Every structure is written in structure tokens, then in C-alpha cells.
């Protein structure tokens with residue numbers, strides 16, 4: 641997993657127009673209100689179990705325009721979208737939505753962690769996000785359990801393609 645914020649920042653990395661890209665996106669409008677109090681990080685359930693995931697840091701990097709560093713990193717994909725940060729931010733920054741915006745921008749550029757590409761491929765193939773092992777299916781049979789409902793891969797695929805999922809350089813987008 642690549643990290644976003646542990647390296648020194650060079651002026652050449654700072655893209656002054658990046659914040660405007662975020663500000664015009666739904667949920668990103670209040671990015672510049674952040675005054676770095678750290679409430680989002682201290683209340684984030686993911687940050688509690690990660691040495692690298694820090695929503696406060698992601699917000700600051702977005703303000704500073706560290707576009708390439710953010711979009712090429714897997715860090716923002718760790719967000720569980722629980723919205724605790726958004727609910728608790730004293731500045732009303734929609735932290736979870738900013739992170740969603742960043743993931744969407746990353747996906748458009750083809751930066752999607754392998755695990756999500758695999759989920760996308762699995763959904764298109766079977767309608768399920770994870771391939772269910774044959775062994776488990778057989779075990780259900782021996783236990784007399786009914787077969788699992790069939791995933792409708794065709795119609796899910798149609799919906800995903802309809803919203804542009806799969807465009808960009810990767811196998812998927814959001």
C-alpha cells in the first residue's frame with residue numbers, strides 16, 4: 641500500500657488549480673474551510689487501526705494541491721465512508737465526500753487498487769463482489785441448504801457501464 645503524506649513536500653508537486661477541481665464537485669465545496677483541528681482523524685474508525693490513514697492529512701494535501709501524490713496513492717481507498725468525520729467536523733467540511741471525490745478523480749485516471757479491480761471483474765462475471773469458493777457451495781449442498789441466489793451479472797454490468805464505470809485507465813471507476 642503506497643502512502644500519501646510521509647514525504648517532504650516539494651513546491652513543484654503543488655498544483656494550485658487542484659483545489660478548484662474539488663471545490664466544484666458535489667461534496668467538495670467546503671474543502672477550504674478546514675483549519676486542521678484533527679477531529680476527523682481522532683474520530684475516524686479506520687485511522688484507529690492504521691498507521692498511515694489520516695483524513696486530516698488527506699484534506700490538507702488536497703488544499704495544498706498535491707494531486708499526483710493523492711491520486712496515485714491507495715490511502716484514500718481505505719475510507720469506509722462511515723461519515724463520522726463529516727458529522728463531527730466543526731467547520732462543516734464534508735470530509736467523507738471530499739475523499740469520495742478524490743477516489744473518483746483517481747479512478748478517472750486509472751488509479752484503482754487491485755482489490756477493487758478484482759471486485760469489479762467478479763461482479764461482471766458472477767454478480768457477486770467476491771467469487772464464492774466451490775468448496776463452500778458444495779458444503780451448502782451437503783448440509784441441505786438451498787443454493788445461493790444467482791447474481792444478475794448482465795443487468796449489473798449494464799448499470800455499471802451506464803454510469804461510466806470501467807472508463808479511465810483501470811478496470812473500473814466510481
Ligand code: SF4
Nearest residue numbers: 674676677678680729
Ligand atoms: S475535523 Fe474538519 S476542520 Fe478539523 S481537521 Fe478534519 S476536516 Fe479539518
Ligand code: SF4
Nearest residue numbers: 684719720722723725
Ligand atoms: S468516512 Fe472515512 S475518513 Fe471519515 S471517519 Fe469514516 S472511515 Fe474515517
